Amino acid sequence: MISILDVIGPSMIGPSSSHTLGAMRISKFAYNLFNSIPESATFYLHGSFRDTYIGHGTGLALIAGLCGMDTDDPAVAKADEVSKRSGLKYEFRSIDLGDVHPNTVKIVATKNNLTHEVIGSSVGAGRIKIISIDSIQCQVTGELPTLVIENEDVPGALESIVRVISLNGVNIAQVNLSRMSKGSKIASMILELDDRLDNSIIEALKMLKVVKSMIYVEALNC
């Protein structure tokens, strides 16, 4: 489904929807995992991102996203200064991530001894696909609220989590399941939701015995 508004817009910072806007949306997804600006970050650039990151402003867009900036904020062009003021230290490294989309970046960011890792691809026209969150493989667009859950790998775990969400009238759009190892009895799930979750539901989910840890990631607002 394409909207006319997707064709005549969006308003964004140039020069490229794939190399600038898409890159920024990936790192904004990483920002949303913390809900604040991290202290340090390493951006591992793959493929075309690695080869052309300066000429497309990809580097600045990645920094701006991790600072939580809006995708049409003129200050994106000065994101390096913004990051200095906010205390974000960063570096760019090159990487070969293998058989992934040519415009892919791995972001490893840390705040208060908590580290998150996001791998995302910019797949065209500013759209993105997050393919890994904290080493859990997934297919997430960032356009919907997302839940990243580490849970006990026991019968009924998925059911008890889904029940809390659906009893509150929220539809689940997509489910990604994976298991760390059978022996550890720990599994992961990443859920994309059609609507936002109220704080009370988030708390109720965290209280569940099967939920070891959980992050609620807001939808990208642009």
Add this chain to the structure above:
Amino acid sequence: MNVKSFNDLVEISEKTGEDLHKVILDWEMLDTGYSGERLIENASKLFKVMEEEYASKKDKTFNTLVNLTGTNGKKMYEYIQNAFVGEKVFKAATIAVTMAENNASMGRIVACPTAGASGVMPGVLLVLEEYGISRERLVLSLIVAGAIGKIIALRASLSGAEAGCQAEIGSATAMAAGAAVYAGGGSARQVSNAAALSLKSLMGLVCDPVGGFVEVPCVKRNATGATLALLFCDIAKSGVESVIPLDEVIDAMMSVGRSLPESLRETGRGGIAVTPTARRIVKGLSDKFKISGD
């Protein structure tokens, strides 16, 4: 309302006597659930971004990312009074180049339909407004342009990497030509003709950016787009018709796009991107921009 072609929209408009933009708003409502009100409100905001960005940048030079462009808009701005092609057309080309240089320097732009072709639509719309067409009418014309672009996206592609520059500057030009006709009170059929004539004239245009960056030749191709859009607007309004209907031209554009080698689809490995001068430029750039950790 099963719309598969631009001609479907034109025929509904002709049969019902409903204005083309109203037919388009109904279609969008059924297709995406966005109300006409919401669409018009958001299109107005996009128009305002184009207006504000040009107003604040019009006589400025730009420090672009790889510095292959950045002073052309200002040079053209100072030349407007001398233009042999006439003030209106030259102004549209000037706005288009300025906005494209704004894009190349990480300015705020409206990707209409893409960032690389983001100068064409403001070039045409802002000139039409300066010469007397109301904002209200121009916003509706921008929506008509959006419908042309949406049909291209559905039947073909708006991506240079997929179908070459014809899909970016070509599509922007078709959209702007149709919008200009609609703004000036032309018929739905004339909108379709102007878009078809424009897209035919840019058929086969390859995407060959030097170094892969959105500067050379992208910035100046925005001038091509704005100029041709105004030209074909007038040609269509004079009564000239496209022998090949718009939808068939769009399909032909895609089939040409598919047969373009990868070197001519945004890889920077063909066309002007591999001329001796371009190779020298790219070598200079890659010496300058080495990534650590290699």
